[in-house]
Amino acid sequence: SALYRIDDWGAPYFSVNNSGNITVRPYGTVTLAHQEIDLLKIVKKVSDPKSVGGLGLQLPLIVRLPDVLKNRLESLQSAFELAIQSQGYESHYQGVYPVKCNQDRFVVEDIVKFGAPFRFGLEAGSKPELLLAMSCLCKGNPDALLVCNGFKDAEFISLALLARKLALNTVIVVEQEEEVNLIIDISKHLSVRPVIGFRAKLRTKHSGHFGSTSGEKGKFGLTTTQILRIVKKLQDSGMLDCLQMLHFHIGSQIPSTALLQDGVGEAAQIYSELVRLGANMKVIDIGGGLGIDYDGSKSGNSDLSVSYGLQEYASAVVNAIRFVCDRKSIKHPIICSESGRAIVSHHSVLIFEAMSATAPTTPSMNQNNLPFIMDGLSEDARAVYWNLSDAAMRHENETCLLYADQLKQRCVEQFKEGTLGIEQLAAVDGLCDLVSKVIGASEPVRTYHVNLSIFTSIPDFWSIGQIFPIVPIHRLDERPEVRGVLSDLTCDSDGKIDKFIGGEASLPLHELGGNGGVNGRYYLGMFLGGAYQEALGGHHNLFGGPSVVRVSQSDGPHSFAVTRAVPGPSCGDVLRVMQHEPELMFETLKHRAEEFCVQDHGSDGANDALATSLARSFHNMPYLVVTSSCSLTA
Ligand code: PLP
Numbered sequence: 001s002a003l004y005r006i007d008d009w010g011a012p013y014f015s016v017n018n019s020g021n022i023t024v025r026p027y028g029t030v031t032l033a034h035q036e037i038d039l040l041k042i043v044k045k046v047s048d049p050k051s052v053g054g055l056g057l058q059l060p061l062i063v064r065l066p067d068v069l070k071n072r073l074e075s076l077q078s079a080f081e082l083a084i085q086s087q088g089y090e091s092h093y094q095g096v097y098p099v100k101c102n103q104d105r106f107v108v109e110d111i112v113k114f115g116a117p118f119r120f121g122l123e124a125g126s127k128p129e130l131l132l133a134m135s136c137l138c139k140g141n142p143d144a145l146l147v148c149n150g151f152k153d154a155e156f157i158s159l160a161l162l163a164r165k166l167a168l169n170t171v172i173v174v175e176q177e178e179e180v181n182l183i184i185d186i187s188k189h190l191s192v193r194p195v196i197g198f199r200a201k202l203r204t205k206h207s208g209h210f211g212s213t214s215g216e217k218g219k220f221g222l223t224t225t226q227i228l229r230i231v232k233k234l235q236d237s238g239m240l241d242c243l244q245m246l247h248f249h250i251g252s253q254i255p256s257t258a259l260l261q262d263g264v265g266e267a268a269q270i271y272s273e274l275v276r277l278g279a280n281m282k283v284i285d286i287g288g289g290l291g292i293d294y295d296g297s298k299s300g301n302s303d304l305s306v307s308y309g310l311q312e313y314a315s316a317v318v319n320a321i322r323f324v325c326d327r328k329s330i331k332h333p334i335i336c337s338e339s340g341r342a343i344v345s346h347h348s349v350l351i352f353e354a355m356s357a358t359a360p361t362t363p364s365m366n367q368n369n370l371p372f373i374m375d376g377l378s379e380d381a382r383a384v385y386w387n388l389s390d391a392a393m394r395h396e397n398e399t400c401l402l403y404a405d406q407l408k409q410r411c412v413e414q415f416k417e418g419t420l421g422i423e424q425l426a427a428v429d430g431l432c433d434l435v436s437k438v439i440g441a442s443e444p445v446r447t448y449h450v451n452l453s454i455f456t457s458i459p460d461f462w463s464i465g466q467i468f469p470i471v472p473i474h475r476l477d478e479r480p481e482v483r484g485v486l487s488d489l490t491c492d493s494d495g496k497i498d499k500f501i502g503g504e505a506s507l508p509l510h511e512l513g514g515n516g517g518v519n520g521r522y523y524l525g526m527f528l529g530g531a532y533q534e535a536l537g538g539h540h541n542l543f544g545g546p547s548v549v550r551v552s553q554s555d556g557p558h559s560f561a562v563t564r565a566v567p568g569p570s571c572g573d574v575l576r577v578m579q580h581e582p583e584l585m586f587e588t589l590k591h592r593a594e595e596f597c598v599q600d601h602g603s604d605g606a607n608d609a610l611a612t613s614l615a616r617s618f619h620n621m622p623y624l625v626v627t628s629s630c631s632l633t634a
Contacts, residue, residue, distance in 0.1 A: 003480070003508050004471040005501060008296020013068055013346055014527060020477030022525060024349075026067030026553045028075070035553060037560045039063065039473045043351055043523055046549050046565055057567055058621050059523075060352040060452050060546035062534070066563075067553050069107065069347040070114040076290075076339060077118050079314035084335075089318050091332040096147050098123040098288060099133055101340030101531040102348075106550060106564065108132060111343070112140040119143045121169065123338045125150035127159060134163050145336060146170040147247070147285060149199065157182050161192040171283075173197040173247050177226045184237050197245030197285065198222055198230070200270050204263040206289070209303045209464060210252035221248065227270070231277050243279040245336075246271045249287025252341060255300040257308045257316040260289070264317050268324035275330050284333045286317055290342040294468060294528055295501035304467055304501070310342070341531040348530035350546065351473060352452040354522045355626050357484060357512055360443065369427045376424040381410035388435070397439040404435040445506040446484040447496075450524065451624050453543035454488045454495050458526060459536040462494050469501050472510060473525040480508035486524075489624065490541045521626070539577055543622050544569030572618040582618050589614055 006014055012028035015036075023036040042063055049056035080093035097111045099122055111120065121144035122133040133146055146168050148160045157179070163170040172194055174180050180196075187194045201221035205211060216223070222230065234240045250263045264286055275281045290313050291306030300307025308316070317335060325332050377385065388403035411428045414420035452458075460466035470486070483506040488495040500507050513520040537545060550564035572582035593610045 004469070004476075005296050006469075006471065009293060009469050009501065010296075010527065013071075016476045018477075020475055022471065022473045022476065024065060024068065026065055027071050035559060037065075037551065037553060039349065039351065039525060040523065042549065042551055042560065042562070043473070046547075046562060057547040057549065057565055058623060058625070060350060060457060060568070060623065062546050062548045063349045063351060064104075064106070064548060064550045065347050065349070065552075066106075066110045066114075066550060069110050069344065072343050072346060073111060073114050073120065075310055076314075076337075076342065077115075077120070079310040080318070080335065082311065083314040083318040087315070087318050087322055089322050089332055091334050093314075093335045093337075094119045094121070094143075094145060094283075095337045095339060096121040096123045096145050096285075097343055098125070098149075098338045098340040099129050100125050100535060102344045102534055103129065103132065104534065104548075105132075107344060107347070107530075108136050109139075112136045112144070115144070116141040119145075121145035121147065123147040123149060127156050130156065130159055130163070134159075134166070134168060137168050138166075142167065143169055145283070147197070147245075147336070147338065148172050149175065149247070151175060152179050152182070154182055154186060157186050158190065161187055161190050161194060164192050164194065165190075169195075171195045171197045171245050173199050173245070173285075174222065174230065175199045175220050177222065177230060180230045180233055184233070184239060187239075187242075194239075194242050195244050196234070196239075196242045197247045197283070198227060198243065198274070199247045199249070200227065200267060202248050202250060202263055202266050204250055204259070204266050206251040206254055206259055206263075208251065208253055208255055210289075211250065224270075227274075231274070231279065235278070240278055241280040243274065244281060245283040245285055246274060246281065247285035247287060249338065250289060252288055253291040253303050253306060254289035255291065255302075255306055257312050260313065261316045261320045264320035265324060268321045271321075271333060272324060272328040272330050275328075282334055283336050284321060285336040285338065288338045288340050290337065290339040292341055292345050292528055292531075294466075296469075303464075344530040345528045346530060348534075350452075350457055350526040350529055350533075351523055352450050352457075352526070352546075353626060354448040354450050354486075354509075354512060354524060355624065356449045357482075357509075358447045360446070360482070369430070373424055373427045373431065376414070376420045378410065378414055378419065381407060381414065384410055392435070400435055400439055401441060404432040408432050443482065446482050446509075447487050448484040448509060448512075450486050450488055451626060452486075452488050453490050453540060454497060455490060455492070455540035456537040456543050457546060458497070458529065458533060459538065460532060461497060461499075463536075465499070467499055467501055468529050469527045470497065470507060471525055471527070473523050475510050475522075478510060480510045482509055482511060483507065484509040489543060492540065495540075539574055541622075542571070542574045542578070544574040544577075547621070568621045568623070570619050571622050574622060575618075586614060586618055 013025055015023055017023045021038050021040045023038050025036055045051050046057045099108055119141045122137060124130040124133040130148060137144055137146055146163060160170050160172045172183055183194055199221040201218055201223050203216055205215035234243055248267045254260050271281060271284050293306055294304045297305045298307055299305045384403055384407045388400060388407060391399040391403055411420055411425055415425045454462050485496060485498040485506050498505055512522050545568050547568045548566045549562050551560050552563050554561040575582050590611050594607060
């Protein structure tokens with residue numbers, strides 16, 4: 001486990017048990033061994049054809065852990081409660097979950113349910129997100145906030161006002177100056193008194209990748225000039241009392257509490273100025289940005305890591321707001337945050353299978369091949385060969401490698417010119433492999449082919465180079481013998497993972513088919529990917545999302561219960577996304593088969609079998625069905 005730094009990034013939820021498998025401690029602590037959930041047992045159970053109502057789910061698989069979600073939510077709440085209590089802060093914390101991080105119905109419903117005791121709400125940034133937030137919050141705490149961010153048109157604003165009519169505690173956050181005219185007009189028209197927030201464009205700038213939305217030139221929010229203009233407009237319309245919230249967001253993955261305090265302090269000054277200008281201020285919403293320490297280094301010096309934990313974050317926020325409010329003698333506001341990444345990252349694990357790996361180099365050089373090789377070589381290549389041979393006699397390893405490389409290059413040139421046959425080229429390759437093997441050159445990094453689409457399941461790796469911990473979920477009691485990179489199923493050279501935590505360009509991996517496997521299978525897990533990955537994933541090569549299971553801790557003999565199991569989208573489903581009509585396609589292909597195959601096979605039975613096989617292709621997932629335990633490709 002030290003090799004993969006599991007204790008650094010995985011604590012307190014993930015660890016390795018005595019069998020060498022990764023286990024989950026859903027509540028962060030365990031008192032009894034059976035409270036640990038073994039990920040491999042989940043994979044075995046849900047992929048067994050006799051299990052999950054006879055479904056036998058296909059991988060890749062997302063294992064969702066609602067108990068972890070609950071623990072994250074409660075930990076965030078306790079961190080703020082402790083900071084509030086210990087600093088004598090005179091109001092409370094009331095967070096919202098930004099649904100864009102993971103809009104899955106069960107994730108959002110769980111958050112509303114688990115957060116109801118402490119008024120936890122939702123944030124929406126588009127009309128469909130608002131619709132889902134409205135409907136989920138009907139079952140939530142009536143005081144929970146529903147924060148409406150993002151660009152808005154008249155329909156969005158009408159919907160948000162309707163939400164207020166439905167007694168949902170909705171706040172419309174003005175991001176663009178023009179939105180305020182719509183809010184004034186529509187609310188009068190609908191006779192609803194809105195609650196309005198302002199999103200301020202702060203001067204504090206977060207310099208990481210995720211900070212591009214911050215600073216004076218950031219994409220969102222109101223400048224100080226605009227804020228003053230809109231305050232006047234609200235005042236003129238008799239609606240300044242509707243302005244009750246100040247919101248800002250300086251970007252995701254805020255690296256340090258120093259930057260956080262700087263931003264929160266600046267926002268608290270704006271908040272206090274709005275109080276002075278006569279607004280009915282009640283809430284300061286500090287946005288998202290509470291980061292995840294993906295590599296467990298606590299260094300805070302890249303988008304991969306932050307240098308604080310939940311408690312330090314909450315204490316810094318409370319401190320910065322209290323300091324400003326006390327100096328200005330204003331009432332402490334309710335503190336709201338929009339933490340997404342920090343709430344959902346840990347709760348899901350993506351599990352996928354390595355199907356094959358490039359074979360280790362096994363030099364196939366035969367001494368009898370020498371005259372055969374020499375025969376085809378040009379003068380020039382032959383000279384390089386003799387240099388190689390001399391260097392070998394003198395045991396000059398580095399020089400040997402240099403000449404072997406040159407020899408290969410010359411031979412490839414000859415092959416391209418058509419003066420060297422394929423057998424001779426293969427023999428030269430064999431000779432060069434033998435040279436590296438004999439002089440002990442390090443084993444090259446192998447490529448493990450994984451039954452996954454990176455574009456669908458780990459889109460941030462491909463798009464912004466975000467690195468997630470990836471670890472085999474079993475065999476961790478065996479020392480991995482090789483190093484490898486991961487290559488996915490898509491026909492795209494970007495579909496590979498060759499950067500790992502710790503700045504590594506390859507991952508320690510086990511040989512496929514080893515004893516510790518499950519029928520020789522080799523499963524890997526991608527951790528901390530519960531935020532954004534599902535929401536952003538695409539359909540490159542028409543690979544859809546993974547199967548999903550929801551697993552809760554239970555007191556039964558298995559320590560877990562699968563409370564929901566959903567196969568990933570079928571080939572038909574993903575075709576439909578691109579406007580194809582699988583039913584029509586099936587009919588077209590069936591008629592074609594009747595037209596062309598009847599003469600071949602004659603019988604109705606053969607046609608039925610063909611139709612069944614076609615139907616199955618539409619019905620099955622696009623991922624490979626791995627039948628043999630594993631294979632090696634040269
Ligand atoms: N709130 C707003 C306005 C955002 O733009 C974002 C995401 O960038 C968030 C909240 C969530 O941020 P995080 O996932 O860093 O908590």
